[in-house]
Each structure stands twice: as C-alpha cells, then as structure tokens.
Amino acid sequence: MPSPLNLEDIKEALSGSAAAFRSVTEYQPAGGPGDKIFPPTYEGGRYAVEKRYLNGEEVPCVLLDSVQSQANRMELALLEERESGRAPLPVITVDFTGDDLPKPFRVTSLEAPHRIADALLRDSEMDGVAFRRAEIGKRLDTVAARNATALFELCPTALVFGMWDSTGPRGGLGVKFQRALVSEIVGLHAQQGVRTSSRIDPTQILRGAGPVFRTTGGGWTLDQAEAAEGNSKGIRPSEVNHGNVTPTITDGGFTISKAVQTTVLSLPALRRLRFPINGADPGAQVDLAARTALAAQALFAATLVREQGADLRSRCLLYPTGPVVWELLDRPGAEARLFDLSTDAARGVYKQAVQEAKESGLPWLDHEIVLKPSRQLLALVRQSQVLAAEIVTEEAEVQS
Amino acid sequence: MIAIGVRYLMGWSMATDSADRERPEWPPHPDRVFMALAAAHFETDGPDSERQALVWLEGQGPPEMRATESTERNTMTTFVPVNDPGLSRLRKDRAPSLQQIKAGLQLLPEHRTRQPRQFPVAIPHDPTVYLVWPADPSQEVRKGLGALCGKVVRIGHSASLVQAWVEDAPPTPNLVPVEGLAHHPLRVAGPGRLDHLTGQYLSDRRPERSRWAAYGQARPQSQPAEPHSVFHDALLVLRRVSGNTLGLESTLILTEKLRDAVVKQCPQPVPEWISGHEPDRRPSRHPHLAFLPLPDIGHQHADGHLLGFALAVPNHLERAEVGRCLNPVLGFTQNGSLRRVHLYDGGYFDWWLELERRESPPVALRSSAWTRWARRWATVTPVVFDRHPKGRSKEGQAEVMVQEACERVGLPRPLEVVLSQVTLHLGAPHSRAFPYLRRKSDSGRLQHLHAVVTFAEPVHGPVILGAGRYRGYGLFRPVEWEGGDQE
Numbered sequence: 069m070p071s072p073l074n075l076e077d078i079k080e081a082l083s084g085s086a087a088a089f090r091s092v093t094e095y096q097p098a099g100g101p102g103d104k105i106f107p108p109t110y111e112g113g114r115y116a117v118e119k120r121y122l123n124g125e126e127v128p129c130v131l132l133d134s135v136q137s138q139a140n141r142m143e144l145a146l147l148e149e150r151e152s153g154r155a156p157l158p159v160i161t162v163d164f165t166g167d168d169l170p171k172p173f174r175v176t177s178l179e180a181p182h183r184i185a186d187a188l189l190r191d192s193e194m195d196g197v198a199f200r201r202a203e204i205g206k207r208l209d210t211v212a213a214r215n216a217t218a219l220f221e222l223c224p225t226a227l228v229f230g231m232w233d234s235t236g237p238r239g240g241l242g243v244k245f246q247r248a249l250v251s252e253i254v255g256l257h258a259q260q261g262v263r264t265s266s267r268i269d270p271t272q273i274l275r276g277a278g279p280v281f282r283t284t285g286g287g288w289t290l291d292q293a294e295a296a297e298g299n300s301k302g303i304r305p306s307e308v309n310h311g312n313v314t315p316t317i318t319d320g321g322f323t324i325s326k327a328v329q330t331t332v333l334s335l336p337a338l339r340r341l342r343f344p345i346n347g348a349d350p351g352a353q354v355d356l357a358a359r360t361a362l363a364a365q366a367l368f369a370a371t372l373v374r375e376q377g378a379d380l381r382s383r384c385l386l387y388p389t390g391p392v393v394w395e396l397l398d399r400p401g402a403e404a405r406l407f408d409l410s411t412d413a414a415r416g417v418y419k420q421a422v423q424e425a426k427e428s429g430l431p432w433l434d435h436e437i438v439l440k441p442s443r444q445l446l447a448l449v450r451q452s453q454v455l456a457a458e459i460v461t462e463e464a465e466v467q468s
Numbered sequence: 469m470i471a472i473g474v475r476y477l478m479g480w481s482m483a484t485d486s487a488d489r490e491r492p493e494w495p496p497h498p499d500r501v502f503m504a505l506a507a508a509h510f511e512t513d514g515p516d517s518e519r520q521a522l523v524w525l526e527g528q529g530p531p532e533m534r535a536t537e538s539t540e541r542n543t544m545t546t547f548v549p550v551n552d553p554g555l556s557r558l559r560k561d562r563a564p565s566l567q568q569i570k571a572g573l574q575l576l577p578e579h580r581t582r583q584p585r586q587f588p589v590a591i592p593h594d595p596t597v598y599l600v601w602p603a604d605p606s607q608e609v610r611k612g613l614g615a616l617c618g619k620v621v622r623i624g625h626s627a628s629l630v631q632a633w634v635e636d637a638p639p640t641p642n643l644v645p646v647e648g649l650a651h652h653p654l655r656v657a658g659p660g661r662l663d664h665l666t667g668q669y670l671s672d673r674r675p676e677r678s679r680w681a682a683y684g685q686a687r688p689q690s691q692p693a694e695p696h697s698v699f700h701d702a703l704l705v706l707r708r709v710s711g712n713t714l715g716l717e718s719t720l721i722l723t724e725k726l727r728d729a730v731v732k733q734c735p736q737p738v739p740e741w742i743s744g745h746e747p748d749r750r751p752s753r754h755p756h757l758a759f760l761p762l763p764d765i766g767h768q769h770a771d772g773h774l775l776g777f778a779l780a781v782p783n784h785l786e787r788a789e790v791g792r793c794l795n796p797v798l799g800f801t802q803n804g805s806l807r808r809v810h811l812y813d814g815g816y817f818d819w820w821l822e823l824e825r826r827e828s829p830p831v832a833l834r835s836s837a838w839t840r841w842a843r844r845w846a847t848v849t850p851v852v853f854d855r856h857p858k859g860r861s862k863e864g865q866a867e868v869m870v871q872e873a874c875e876r877v878g879l880p881r882p883l884e885v886v887l888s889q890v891t892l893h894l895g896a897p898h899s900r901a902f903p904y905l906r907r908k909s910d911s912g913r914l915q916h917l918h919a920v921v922t923f924a925e926p927v928h929g930p931v932i933l934g935a936g937r938y939r940g941y942g943l944f945r946p947v948e949w950e951g952g953d954q955e
Contacts, residue, residue: 087618110544111584120539134546330479334621336618336621340619
C-alpha cells in the first residue's frame with residue numbers, strides 16, 4: 069500500500085543508498101480505449117517504433133513523447149505554477165517589450181533551449197552590461213558539481229534537467245551537468261493506421277468554373293487580359309485554394325492497448341552536487357537541504373504533467389487511468405517502498421523544501437530578473453516583425 | 469568472485485555502437501562500465517580506496533557477462549537546437565539585410581537552427597546485466613567497488629540512467645571470453661586504463677578506445693555425446709549483405725569463389741584443413757573445411773534462393789587454430805566493424821558476405837536448423853556419387869554408397885536410404901537443375917541424386933555426404949514427418 073510522500077521520506081532517501089524514485093503511469097486516449105492517437109513524426113514522416121519484450125512476447129510499441137519533449141513540458145508546467153503565483157521558482161527573463169516593437173514577447177530561462185546557458189541570455193543585457201559579464205552572470209563561470217550554489221539560486225531546473233555551458237568562457241569544454249530526471253511516454257501494442265485528407269469547399273466551386281489567371285501582386289482574375297506576364301495559360305481554381313480536394317489515404321496514427329509513462333529521478337545524480345556558501349564548505353545539512361529541494365522540485369514537475377493529462381499534440385490527448393505511484397528503488401531484489409503524491413501534496417512538499425533550504429543559508433532568487441535584449445537583436449526583431457506585417461497587409465489588399 | 473550488476477532504470481540503454489554510429493550498443497561493453505565507474509570516481513573527488521579498487525579491477529582481464537537479447541528502436545534523426553548563433557555587427561545608418569535578420573533571429577527559440585543528432589536505443593529483454601570476475605578481491609577493494617557502483621548515474625548517454633551495485637549471487641554467465649573466431653568483440657579495460665582515463669579527464673580530452681576481447685556464447689566445449697559427424701556442430705554462418713538473388717543451382721560457382729577468398733585471406737601458408745590439399749598437392753585424407761549453401765526452403769512460398777553460406781569446420785581442430793586462420797577473413801577489424809567477404813565474377817554476381825551476428829536471424833541462417841538432433845534427414849543439394857553403379861540392382865548399389873558415405877563422415881550407417889530426383893524440402897530444385905561436378909581425371913560427369921536417410925537413433929548435424937560435400941553438394945537438413953514443418 070502506498071503511503072503519502074513527505075519531505076522526511078525524500079531526505080531519508082537522499083541520505084541513504086537508494087538509487088531512484090520511479091513512477092510508471094498508464095494512460096488511455098481521451099476518446100476511450102482503442103481510439104486512434106498520433107505520435108510525433110520524425111525526418112521523412114516516420115514514427116519511432118520499437119519492439120519491447122513484455123510477459124514473454126515481443127510487442128510492437130511506438131514513442132509518444134521523447135525524453136527531451138517531456139523535459140520541456142515539465143519546465144513549462146513549473147513556469148506556469150510560478151506565473152500564477154502558486155509556487156516559487158527563480159526565473160531570468162529576456163524582455164522583448166516596449167521600444168515600439170509591433171509584437172512584444174518574453175523568453176524565460178525555462179523556455180530558452182539551453183536554459184540559463186542559452187545564447188539568447190548570453191547576448192542580452194542587465195542594466196546595460198552583457199549578462200555573462202554582469203555580477204550575477206559571472207557567477208555561472210565557476211559553477212561545477214562541487215560548486216552548484218549559483219545555479220541553485222538562479223536556475224535550479226538546470227540541475228534537474230541538465231545543462232551544458234557551451235558558450236561560456238570555456239566554450240565547448242564548458243561545464244556539463246548531468247540530468248537527474250528522465251521521462252518518456254510509449255504506446256504499447258501499437259498498430260499503425262491510415263489517415264485521410266480531403267477538403268469540401270463550402271462555395272462548391274467547380275473545376276469548370278476556371279481557368280483563372282495569376283495577376284501581378286499575387287492575386288488572380290478570370291479575365292485573361294489582366295493576367296501577369298507569362299501566366300496567360302491559366303490554372304485550375306484549386307491552385308488558388310478554391311474547390312474540393314479529392315480525398316487521399318496515407319499512413320498515419322496508431323491504436324495502442326495503452327500508453328505508459330516512465331519517469332525516473334536519479335538520486336546519485338543529486339548526491340554528487342555540493343553547495344558551498346560564500347566559498348566555504350557548508351556541511352552535510354546544507355547539502356542535504358539543497359538536494360532535497362531539487363528532488364522535491366523534480367517530483368513536483370513530474371506530478372504536474374501527470375495530473376493534467378497529457379495533451380501531447382493534435383489528436384494525441386491521453387488521460388492517466390490510475391493513481392500516480394512512486395517506487396523508491398533501493399537494494400535490487402528487495403521490494404520497493406511505494407508512495408503516492410497528489411499535485412497539491414507535491415506542491416506543499418516543494419514549498420516546504422525551498423523554505424528549509426533558504427533557512428539553512430542557501431540563496432534563492434525570489435524576484436524575477438529581467439534582461440533586455442541587445443540593441444542589435446531588438447533592431448533585427450523589430451525589422452523582421454515589420455516585414456512580416458507588410459506581407460500580410462499586401463495580401464489583404466489584393467484579395468479585397 | 470566479484471560481480472557487478474547494472475539495471476537500466478528506464479528499461480533501455482542509450483549508447484552508440486562504436487563501429488556504427490546509427491546503431492545502439494548492446495550489451496554494454498565492459499570498458500564502458502569501467503569508464504562509468506572511473507567517471508564516478510573523478511566527478512566526486514573520490515577517496516584513494518576507490519582508485520585502488522579500480523586498479524585491481526583493470527588487472528583482472530575480461531569479465532564473463534550475463535545479458536539477454538535486445539531489440540532496437542528504429543533510429544530517428546532528432547533535430548536539436550544549437551547554442552552558438554550570434555549577431556553580426558549592424559551598421560547604424562542602414563537597415564539590416566534579410567540575411568542579417570535571419571541570422572540574428574536565430575537567437576530566438578522558435579527560429580533556432582537545429583543540428584541533426586541520433587539517439588540510438590537498445591531495449592533488452594531483461595534490463596539487468598551482470599559482469600562477473602572469478603578472482604576474490606580484498607575487503608577494501610570490494611567496499612571500494614561497492615561505493616563506486618552506488619555513485620554511477622548513467623552508462624551511455626545522459627538519459628541512460630542505471631543503478632549499479634556489487635552482486636553476491638549473480639546468475640550464470642551466458643557471454644564469455646573465447647579464443648577462436650570472435651562472434652562478439654567487446655571493448656575491455658586492461659592494465660593502464662585507469663591512468664589513461666585520469667590523464668584524459670584532467671586535460672579535458674575524450675578517452676581513446678580500449679582494447680578488444682573476443683566473446684562468444686557460453687557453450688560446452690566438448691562435443692555432444694550423441695552421434696555426430698566429423699564436423700563441428702556449430703557452423704560459421706555468413707549472411708548475404710548485398711548482391712543479386714541467386715538460387716541453389718548456383719551453389720558450385722559461389723562456393724568456389726568463397727573458397728578462393730578464404731584461401732587468399734587466411735594466413736599463408738594455407739593450412740591443410742582449409743585448402744584440402746596435402747603439401748604435395750594430393751587431396752587431403754583428413755576432413756577439411758566445407759562450404760555449404762544456406763537456402764530459403766521449407767515453407768509454402770520458398771524458392772530456394774540463397775540467404776548466405778556456412779563454413780563447417782572439422783571438429784579435430786583447436787578453437788585457437790580456427791580463430792587464427794579465420795579471424796583475418798571473417799573477424800573484426802581494429803575499429804570494431806566486421807570484415808566482409810567479396811564474391812565477384814565480373815558480371816554474373818557481386819556478393820558481399822558477413823558473419824551472421826543477429827540474435828534471431830532467419831531460420832536458414834541459424835546453425836541449429838542444420839545441426840540439430842534428428843533421425844530423418846533429406847537433401848537440399850543432391851548427393852554426388854564418385855562412381856557409377858554397374859550391373860544389376862543399380863539402385864541398391866547407390867543406396868549402399870550413401871550408407872558408406874555416412875560412415876566416411878563419422879555417422880552411423882542409416883537404417884534406410886531413399887533416392888529420388890526430387891527432394892522432400894519445399895523450394896529446393898529438382899536434381900537435374902544442379903550443374904554436374906566433373907571428375908578431375910577425365911572430366912566425366914559425376915551422377916547426383918536427392919536422398920532421404922533415416923538413422924536408427926537421432927544424430928547431430930551437419931550431415932554432408934558424398935563426393936561434393938566440401939563444395940556444398942550432399943547437404944542434408946532434418947525432416948519432420950509428423951505434423952508441421954521443420955523448426
């Protein structure tokens with residue numbers, strides 16, 4: 069029987085010899101068992117299929133959400149918790165607002181592809197100083213597994229999901245942090261199906277109503293005299309997006325017996341991290357407090373993406389079919405202890421862990437740090453947005 | 469005895485095969501595990517006792533292993549965002565060009581350029597593997613290794629999470645270091661490996677590859693007690709990698725080319741068991757290497773096309789001798805890729821063959837399909853008679869010749885021999901479709917016929933009989949009479 073996971077359990081696990089927390093959660097498509105779902109496609113439109121050995125037979129499976137994609141979703145879930153004020157999380161944001169930008173937007177350290185080490189932050193400025201040369205950014209130059217305090221303060225998700233500071237002062241030899249949390253969703257007994265494509269035109273324009281002729285400026289006309297140079301032959305109405313499209317059938321989509329999401333939080337990965345404060349070795353208690361907060365954050369993120377259901381992409385919405393259970397993997401062969409953890413409980417444990425970490429002397433960024441993009445980047449973005457707007461206006465003018 | 473257990477926590481391993489960057493490596497090579505232990509020591513500034521434990525381990529030689537088969541995820545190219553876009557300098561007075569806009573916008577996440585990367589994944593039937601060394605370490609070494617195992621986070625890519633521990637009661641190994649022909653070469657750590665890794669770690673360089681050791685399936689060394697022929701009951705199977713489809717009728721021309729290739733590539737002077745000739749060029753009186761065609765037969769749509777070849781090695785040879793001569797022909801190169809054998813005649817065929825290493829190849833390419841215990845055997849290629857039966861009851865004489873041929877290869881006399889122009893095996897051609905072997909002395913044709921032999925007791929294969937047995941004629945395969953097909 070699973071018992072509710074609390075902060076003490078996490079501390080005990082980190083202090084002992086246990087290898088990992090692992091959760092294996094089963095899902096079904098939102099449309100019910102047997103409904104078709106669409107996994108991600110890769111180069112060439114192919115799916116990532118594989119065979120797994122289950123209960124003595126080889127079962128065809130398909131990847132529904134990769135390790136990288138799951139990590140992105142978990143980071144976004146944490147970001148949303150922060151933005152709605154429900155949970156604390158250090159965030160560094162590059163702010164593309166103001167400066168008469170047609171479409172303002174912001175990019176946070178949780179959304180940038182390489183997290184806090186991303187080139188976008190490197191090329192942005194804090195009070196006019198390039199980020200990595202500013203006081204806060206400089207701290208990142210010396211982070212390492214034995215000296216992870218600055219990352220704990222500014223971007224703890226980098227310690228959970230991994231980071232490679234490949235554009236810092238050491239370039240490609242920059243510090244690498246091993247990811248501690250790995251998650252993946254796979255569909256079992258996967259049978260590939262077909263997908264249809266077609267279009268029914270509400271105005272029922274027939275092919276015989278043409279031919280139409282292209283005009284200069286991208287529009288079209290029925291009058292041959294107005295045709296642009298070289299377009300006097302005429303084209304079908306379907307080539308200007310009018311009329312029906314004959315249905316075609318291509319390979320697409322899968323039915324599965326169920327989807328399985330496996331998430332593992334590696335405890336040795338967290339145990340490697342040390343957190344000196346102001347250059348001095350803080351002692352085992354402080355290290356434990358930091359590692360506990362990171363573990364709690366990881367478990368919280370994993371729980372968030374489970375309870376919401378997995379809305380992975382168009383026509384791939386899955387719901388968990390059972391409660392979320394975490395096993396604590398210790399001595400192989402011995403039975404694993406089981407825990408359950410609801411979203412609310414996970415949030416509570418996480419907040420408590422952060423609080424205890426702060427109380428033990430660890431730094432934690434409570435307020436958002438806002439960077440401004442460099443003048444040049446801002447100029448480029450503005451120019452690009454203006455160009456894009458011009459094209460749209462042009463098209464609108466021609467159609468009317 | 470000390471054993472290390474490794475459990476892959478996600479159920480799969482993400483590590484690239486060193487010989488083929490698009491395939492995953494399975495099982496994990498012992499050196500890869502050693503490197504993970506060493507990395508755990510370096511990255512945590514471990515105490516000297518850990519270092520001593522690693523020094524002890526590298527001096528132990530290749531471990532025996534237990535690992536199950538695996539399947540592969542079909543490797544997709546994933547496009548991973550890069551982290552090196554930068555801004556070019558812009559002139560204040562001029563609007564930026566489209567090129568500059570595009571380049572600059574690449575800093576934004578949605579416009580970031582992506583680099584193709586591959587993440588090959590192997591999914592083992594059982595996610596736990598064991599490495600076993602027979603020697604007994606001291607208590608300190610045992611403790612040191614235990615501590616290191618507890619620190620290991622991953623083996624392979626950073627997502628390939630594992631749990632490692634020192635196991636007191638490992639299961640029986642199924643993959644062991646062997647002499648002879650290497651079916652599975654694995655990279656292992658030897659003395660000096662830790663020093664090399666330490667040096668590379670301290671100067672931020674990648675480790676170089678360690679040395680290779682030959683591994684093979686753990687099997688009993690001695691021959692089975694049941695009746696068997698003079699050939700070893702494990703055939704060396706070569707699969708066709710590329711080349712046009714050819715049928716059993718092409719057996720002679722292909723085995724001739726294969727023999728030529730082996731003779732050419734093996735260490736010179738060519739030993740008698742490969743050439744089949746004594747030093748004075750007379751035919752050898754001892755069994756020698758036989759080249760067998762492996763066809764697709766035995767099912768409804770079979771047409772006898774060749775999937776590969778097998779080499780039947782005489783069982784009086786030492787494994788080390790077989791390895792010495794055949795590794796340069798069929799074995800692994802320095803970088804871990806398999807050598808290929810080229811069969812080429814300038815126009816009719818252009819074949820490449822490679823040692824069959826898959827865990828579950830097609831039935832015809834499994835040694836067991838041709839060597840398993842059976843009472844009744846039928847030909848796939850016809851048996852060649854080295855002389856004509858004369859006078860009365862030619863058929864009876866021919867049957868006796870087949871019985872004698874069995875004895876000549878070390879098998880018991882069969883109870884019954886049935887000769888025919890067609891064979892019991894679906895897909896194998898009529899005997900007249902096969903080109904004739906010719907007598908050396910006067911180029912006369914040697915007669916051949918298909919046959920079914922039934923022994924009193926089951927025997928082990930391979931069963932190859934008659935004058936053409938070293939070149940692929942007279943190859944038999946077990947027959948099931950009651951219910952269902954072979955295999």
